[in-house]
Amino acid sequence: MNNNGQSEEDYNKNNSYYSEHDDIEEELPKPPGPLSKMPSVRHFRPAVICIILFYLASVLYSDYSFGNRLWASADAVFKNNEYWRLLTSLFVHSDLMHLLSNSFIFLLFGWLLRAYFGFLIFPVFSFFIGTVVTLLTICNYNPSVRLIGASGMDYAMVALWLVFYLRFDVDNRIPVRILRTAGFTLAMLLPSGLSPQTSYLAHAVGFITGLLSGFILLPFVKVKDPAKKS
Numbered sequence: 422m423n424n425n426g427q428s429e430e431d432y433n434k435n436n437s438y439y440s441e442h443d444d445i446e447e448e449l450p451k452p453p454g455p456l457s458k459m460p461s462v463r464h465f466r467p468a469v470i471c472i473i474l475f476y477l478a479s480v481l482y483s484d485y486s487f488g489n490r491l492w493a494s495a496d497a498v499f500k501n502n503e504y505w506r507l508l509t510s511l512f513v514h515s516d517l518m519h520l521l522s523n524s525f526i527f528l529l530f531g532w533l534l535r536a537y538f539g540f541l542i543f544p545v546f547s548f549f550i551g552t553v554v555t556l557l558t559i560c561n562y563n564p565s566v567r568l569i570g571a572s573g574m575d576y577a578m579v580a581l582w583l584v585f586y587l588r589f590d591v592d593n594r595i596p597v598r599i600l601r602t603a604g605f606t607l608a609m610l611l612p613s614g615l616s617p618q619t620s621y622l623a624h625a626v627g628f629i630t631g632l633l634s635g636f637i638l639l640p641f642v643k644v645k646d647p648a649k650k651s
Contacts, residue, residue, distance in 0.1 A: 454591040455644035460536030464647065467544050468531030472524055475571065478512035479520055482569070488513070493555050495564035507552040513569040526575040526609075530582050536647035538585065542638075543578070550577045550634055554627045561622060573623035579610065580631025581638075589644050 482488030490503070493510035497503050514520040534543035551574030559568055583602045590598050610628065 454589065456537060456586065456590050457592055458647050460532060460647035461649075464536035465528065465532050467535055467540075468528045471531065471544060472520075472528065475512050475514060475520055475524075478509065479514040479516075482513045483516070492567045492569045493559055494567050495559045495562065498556075498559060500564075507555045508548065510555055510569050511548065511551045511571045511574055514571075515569060519570060523571045523575055526579060527571055530575070530578040533582055534578060534585075537589075537644050538642055539645050542581070542642070546634075546638075547574060547578050547581070550574065550581070550630060551627075554623060554630050557626045557630065558620065558623045561626075568620060568623065570620070570623075572620065573627035576610065576624045576627030577631035577634070580628045581635045584632060584635025584639065585642065588639055 478488075478491060480488075482491050491506065491509040491513045493506040498506050514523065531543050531547070534547065551571065554573035554577055555568060558573060559566070562568070583606070587595075587598050587602060593601075610624075
């Protein structure tokens with residue numbers, strides 16, 4: 422019995438409204454963000470095709486005289502008006518190790534950019550930005566220095582993805598996104614050693630160009646369903 426002469430059972434029945442209808446409601450779960458779906462393996466295809474073309478161009482460069490028309494330098498591009506070299510130099514690699522060292526980042530971020538943002542971002546815009554990186558890099562080298570390889574484009578693709586990740590990964594708070602991108606950049610992109618054969622200028626130019634391009638593109642980019650064929 423309580424102070425009003427009611428049994429405990431009667432008291433609970435009379436006050437059931439207040440126990441079942443309070444002012445606090447549970448927060449409804451948020452729908453998953455646009456980057457939460459796992460991309461389909463089929464979106465690897467453009468990047469894989471590009472790697473095969475990289476290999477073939479590298480064979481031409483090392484074994485055939487025609488390969489001499491693929492690398493880029495300021496003299497070749499500007500004095501001889503051979504502007505195609507800004508693009509073809511991205512395909513050429515000095516040896517198999519050089520190609521393999523660029524392939525991991527290219528395959529991974531080519532896959533992600535293609536799956537989430539479509540064909541125009543990868544490969545179309547990625548190769549466009551790669552030619553811009555080559556252009557800016559050779560302008561800052563001795564005119565006779567030859568530039569080959571896709572590493573500058575790799576860094577631009579990574580930067581592009583990081584900008585899009587910061588904007589569209591709504592499953593995580595902004596500070597978490599910032600920490601993740603900063604941690605990835607420090608862990609994956611900073612060199613562990615220095616090599617005289619590596620163009621660190623191309624890496625820096627690629628990353629900065631990718632960042633700027635990403636912010637410029639943000640108002641025009643929409644996330645696609647990575648599980649669908651597009």
